[in-house]
Amino acid sequence: xxxxxxxxxxxxxxxxxxxxxxxAAAGVEFEEEFVEAKEDLEKLRKDGALLFQQVPMVExxxxxxxxxxxxxxxxxxxxxxxxxxxxxxxxxxxxxxxTTDLMGMIMxxxxxxxxxxxxxxxxxxxxxxxxxxxxxxxxxxDHGQQFLVGNQFSWADVHLLEAILMAEECKPDIxxxxxxxQAFKGRISNIPTIKKFLQPGSQRKPPADDKFIxxxxxxxxx
Amino acid sequence: xATKPKLYYFNGxxxxxxxxxxxATAGVEFEEAEYLETxxQYEKLLKDGALLFQQVPMVExxxxxxxxxxxxxxxxxxxxxxxxxxxxxxxxxxxxxxxTMDLNEMIMCYPxxxxxxxxxxxxxxxxxxxxxxxxxxxxxxxDHGQDFLVGNQLSRADVQVLExxxxxxxxxxxxxxxxxxxxxxxxxxAWLGNPNCTISMEEAEWKQYGGCWQQLESSLKNNS
Numbered sequence: 001x002x003x004x005x006x007x008x009x010x011x012x013x014x015x016x017x018x019x020x021x022x023x024a025a026a027g028v029e030f031e032e033e034f035v036e037a038k039e040d041l042e043k044l045r046k047d048g049a050l051l052f053q054q055v056p057m058v059e060x061x062x063x064x065x066x067x068x069x070x071x072x073x074x075x076x077x078x079x080x081x082x083x084x085x086x087x088x089x090x091x092x093x094x095x096x097x098x099t100t101d102l103m104g105m106i107m108x109x110x111x112x113x114x115x116x117x118x119x120x121x122x123x124x125x126x127x128x129x130x131x132x133x134x135x136x137x138x139x140x141x142d143h144g145q146q147f148l149v150g151n152q153f154s155w156a157d158v159h160l161l162e163a164i165l166m167a168e169e170c171k172p173d174i175x176x177x178x179x180x181x182q183a184f185k186g187r188i189s190n191i192p193t194i195k196k197f198l199q200p201g202s203q204r205k206p207p208a209d210d211k212f213i214x215x216x217x218x219x220x221x222x
Numbered sequence: 223x224a225t226k227p228k229l230y231y232f233n234g235x236x237x238x239x240x241x242x243x244x245x246a247t248a249g250v251e252f253e254e255a256e257y258l259e260t261x262x263q264y265e266k267l268l269k270d271g272a273l274l275f276q277q278v279p280m281v282e283x284x285x286x287x288x289x290x291x292x293x294x295x296x297x298x299x300x301x302x303x304x305x306x307x308x309x310x311x312x313x314x315x316x317x318x319x320x321x322t323m324d325l326n327e328m329i330m331c332y333p334x335x336x337x338x339x340x341x342x343x344x345x346x347x348x349x350x351x352x353x354x355x356x357x358x359x360x361x362x363x364x365d366h367g368q369d370f371l372v373g374n375q376l377s378r379a380d381v382q383v384l385e386x387x388x389x390x391x392x393x394x395x396x397x398x399x400x401x402x403x404x405x406x407x408x409x410x411x412a413w414l415g416n417p418n419c420t421i422s423m424e425e426a427e428w429k430q431y432g433g434c435w436q437q438l439e440s441s442l443k444n445n446s
Contacts, residue, residue: 051317051321051358052321052324052354052355052358053354061310063310063313065313065317066317067316067317067320067321068320069292069316069320070313070316070317070320073312073313073316074309074312074313074316077309077312078309086297086300086301087284087286089296089297089300090286090288090293090296090297093290093292093293093296093297094274094288094289094290094293097290097291097292097293098274098275098290101275131275131276132275135274135275
């Protein structure tokens with residue numbers, strides 16, 4: 001019987017958070033080992049545990065998987081969250097890449113120089129409301145189904161919910177022009193595995209605070 | 223009878239080049255739409271609703287207008303049996319190609335470095351290639367002793383690693399000196415061919431891009 005997947009990362013969202021979301025959505029229990037100081041990262045590297053010297057790394061099914069997208073694709077495929085054919089996969093991939101780009105902008109914000117922060121924050125809001133959310137709003141409107149792809153729950157839905165919540169942390173009323181997304185958010189949040197993940201005490205991580213950012217900068221020499 | 227895939231991009235490598243390589247490897251003839259050279263052309267594509275997230279690359283294929291480089295690559299690889307035979311092989315391929323894509327990002331962005339950063343970025347690019355990425359692929363080949371990276375058959379991983387090797391060698395001809403198995407893997411180039419080889423970013427006459435320069439630059443930045 002396979003052990004639980006084991007996640008190696010810092011004790012914050014970063015690139016691991018989407019993986020936590022997807023495992024949780026799939027109802028998979030997982031363990032976490034946190035990189036808290038540079039020495040922890042060096043030890044993982046010295047042990048040959050990190051293919052490209054980087055985290056995230058997830059021990060799963062006898063593999064030490066690295067590279068966020070590789071890990072997410074594997075989990076999605078394994079748990080039937082990746083569509084039923086090549087075309088549905090293509091749609092899911094496109095949608096997920098969009099939300100990845102948006103969340104990437106939000107994630108990068110704390111690490112930018114102070115002068116750039118205000119401009120980049122404005123760009124995030126602009127991109128969310130004029131480039132990304134309108135696409136998903138239209139997808140849902142056009143087919144009238146509950147889920148983004150193939151009339152069934154997929155990785156794309158989980159990822160979009162994560163992006164919506166992250167964007168709302170930036171601007172609480174950011175969904176006001178998007179009624180379909182508001183309904184989507186309500187529906188997906190109520191899926192039992194997701195609902196559980198959204199409750200306090202789950203392994204979901206909070207937004208980065210100053211202390212965490214300082215720690216990350218030290219560990220990764222940023 | 224299916225029409226040929228049609229690629230929408232600038233006349234350069236950028237994010238489309240890996241897609242060109244993969245189509246060529248799969249033996250798929252493809253067309254390139256009029257190269258994006260002016261702001262007007264880009265705005266027309268936008269107005270036509272052809273770009274899902276307002277960005278290129280875009281590939282018209284099998285009646286879809288696919289965007290997002292990885293989505294396009296995943297589709298082509300899956301369709302043409304270049305993505306391994308099961309989930310575990312896929313996982314290996316995904317890990318390996320994500321490594322090459324990280325390296326390619328550095329290579330792609332290097333010509334856009336500010337003068338002060340150029341030397342540093344060059345050194346980092348070569349260092350990552352020879353200390354972080356190439357050693358991994360060399361070890362994979364050494365450990366299993368097979369000709370191809372995954373599952374004893376040609377996959378997108380081989381193509382993408384080859385592409386990265388060739389690009390790094392353009393900057394540092396001795397980059398493979400410590401990697402005898404990767405040197406052997408270069409023979410793939412001969413029988414894969416690359417009929418649609420395009421000019422490198424350095425060689426391109428940048429002035430011809432005119433107003434597209436900023437779009438390209440910001441598109442690259444926002445895609446990373």
